[in-house]
Amino acid sequence: MSSRFPPRTLFERVTDPADLEAVFEVESLTNDRLRDEVGDLGRVPPAERMVGDGSTPIMAAFTHVSPAGSRFSDGTFGVFYAAADRTTAVRETVYHRERFLVESRQPPMMLEMREYRVAISGVLTDLRDRPATDSLLSPDSYQASQPFARRQRQNDALGIVYPSVRNPGGQCVAAFRTLPLSPAVQCGHLGYVWNGHEITEVITLGESGITPRD
Known part of the structure; x- marks a missing residue:
């Protein structure tokens, strides 16, 4: 993976996949770059979303x-x-x-x-x-x-x-x-x-x- 992509994103900061959308909506209010960083979260079904350490390279492949x-x-x-x-x-x-x-x-x-x-x-x-x-x-x-x-x-x-x-x-x-x-x-x-x-x-x-x- 190219180093131009952040090694840690919102996916690493959330501990429960069920909280991803809520945390995303709150943080995106003050972070204009978050949507570009996270990608299209809707491409991954809620039950298949990965969070925590090491989740960013996995999720990025599906949201970008x-x-x-x-x-x-x-x-x-x-x-x-x-x-x-x-x-x-x-x-x-x-x-x-x-x-x-x-x-x-x-x-x-x-x-x-x-x-x-x-x-x-x-x-x-x-x-x-x-x-x-x-x-x-x-x-x-x-x-x-x-x-x-x-x-x-x-x-x-x-x-x-x-x-x-x-x-x-x-x-x-x-x-x-x-x-x-x-x-x-x-x-x-x-x-x-x-x-x-x-x-x-x-x-x-x-x-x-x-x-x-x-």
């Missing part, structure tokens, strides 16, 4: 939805994406960040990213036996995967586990609901070095400076 969509969202609902290992997570996010930076013609910079660990449990739709040529795993098109995901979600699927498209041998999860997810624990801080054309390096950011990654 990109109209452009993603592999397993057509832009009308949120999805929490995760990878089974760090290498896969980095390669997936590097690809998508690089694509955005190219399209928006951003100047050279270093993107600061937070690394989180989340436990995932539950029965997910399993695509791991699909061949790499399957249209649901197309590296360039979401034409097949988006309507497939919409149908899965409408049928109350918790999410999808699938082979990484950006890191052969890696595995990823797309969760449609908060239910299979544990609170997130931050476990690292990374820097993606963008030279104006591509991301050339991923480095570990520490308290005492910058440590090159393997």
Whole structure:
């Protein structure tokens, strides 16, 4: 997750999910930025709202939805994406960040990213036996995967586990609901070095400076 997003929000300050809407309405009276920070709370059913430590990265994935969509969202609902290992997570996010930076013609910079660990449990739709040529795993098109995901979600699927498209041998999860997810624990801080054309390096950011990654 990009470090430009607050690490702790209203979700962390509330102890009972039933109080979220009331606290949100009160605090938004004096905090104009709160609505942008929290996103569209109505996208998450009351019974599935997560609060407390580690809830912000989870809830943000469902309350902040990109109209452009993603592999397993057509832009009308949120999805929490995760990878089974760090290498896969980095390669997936590097690809998508690089694509955005190219399209928006951003100047050279270093993107600061937070690394989180989340436990995932539950029965997910399993695509791991699909061949790499399957249209649901197309590296360039979401034409097949988006309507497939919409149908899965409408049928109350918790999410999808699938082979990484950006890191052969890696595995990823797309969760449609908060239910299979544990609170997130931050476990690292990374820097993606963008030279104006591509991301050339991923480095570990520490308290005492910058440590090159393997």
